Amino acid sequence: MKLTWDINDPKLPQDTKQYDAFQEWTDGYVRYIYSSEDKNAQRHLSGWAMRNTNNHNCQILKKSCLGVVVCSRNCSLPDGAKLQLRPAICDKARQKQQKKLCLNCNSALELIPCRGHSGYPVTNFWRVDGKAIFFQAKGVHDHPRPESKSETEARRSAVKRRMSSPHFSQKRRLVEPESGRYHDMAYPNIHQLTMEGPERFSIIAESNFPIQTQHYPSFQNPEPYKFPYDTTASMADAPSSLQKPANHRLYMTRPPCGYDFAVPGYLGSGPYPTTLYKDPSSPQTETDPNKSGPSLSGVSHGTSPLGSHERSYTETTGKHHGWKQILSKGAYGERGDYTQLPTNANHHYYNSDYPCRYTGPAPATPAALQTIITTTTKVSYQPCPKPSVVKYGENIYDVKGLSNCNSVLEESSPNSYSDLKIPEDSGVIKSALSYQDTLPAKIERSENFEGYRYSSYSSNSYPERMSHPFRYDNGEY
DNA sequence: ACTTGCGGGGATT
């Protein structure tokens, strides 16, 4: 089976026999076919904070990335990690969220918008067809991962529990006031330690031990999240990580299942064993969590991000147009539509923290990057108004070059993506190589950072991963 | 209080 389809194709493959395991952190121009029974796919889930975007096409659900909320001062948490909150999906909630302060240094929070797709946010497309749920992503996130949804939910529920606990609510009020809250854990317990530490900061270790999954039996505890502090107003969205003690031991192994147990939501995603729908040759798995691990280890560790968020981009929100213009001129090293991004390249960039935003677009790199231009999304599909009209009519076999192109791409070896011209999203010419070249620069810049790590645990926590630990880990796919 | 989807509509290109 090859990936010969495009989300916009009138007719999608119907003969899918094997489905992909759900991918929480997709990144890059990837495509997956999930079973229509996959809960996560049904919910159009993503680790990234994706909001619904109206594309006026009922057949295809489009969602765009909101980026990540960070401390405007880019302070380091006690353990060196950075604050990376999940932007609220709801506009109102997000605005509120941004008014809160960093729990670590009390400075303002800042939303780093995603501009990974030609200056626009990365987009995810979902389409149900037959027994399958087709997923296609466009763009490469140019920002750190936010908390995963499950993480956020777990934290919230934990907070609720805390709040409801008279005991805590009282205590907390006394202690929490300003600073020192992280250290004043009223009731530190093993769970706290294990949960908090590992999930957010074990990424590195994780990469080294991608398959270790049973290190934290305690994670299975339904109550893994006992937050010492409860969060009220500004604390509400605080990442649990803040209080996590710097427990190095945790780094060693990441509790892959911590959240899974805590949040069953992701459990259902693994019914389809490692079968890869896509051609193994396609590196699409770049996003694959497992992969991310390895690559992370190398880079993320020592490299840290740029010291400050003084991101070159101006406002934190929506200045897309401006960027777009810039991008169109090739100034910004945009990642084009190469279908697959090599894991390494991809993750490097992530790990180094504030990826491209800082480094990429920086004046220094543009030259290195070969231009990319692209169009974003084509929804050449049936507009909503006439949903029933056609859709994927049986006879409509409009094979617009797209699909063909895709297939070609798909078949190309993972390594060949570089310098490939990918017709897919409208001729985007992307040079992965050039892209990679920029990495070093990024890393250097990131030196200021101290151990910035992904707060989001990488994918280890996904069940599928557990069931198919080596799926991508060995780089086979 | 949020998340999700839907769909109208405006702004750009």
Add this chain to the structure above:
DNA sequence: AATCCCCGCAAGT
């Protein structure tokens, strides 16, 4: 016409 994005509504959690 294509695409994006913003907004509000409704239904679910």
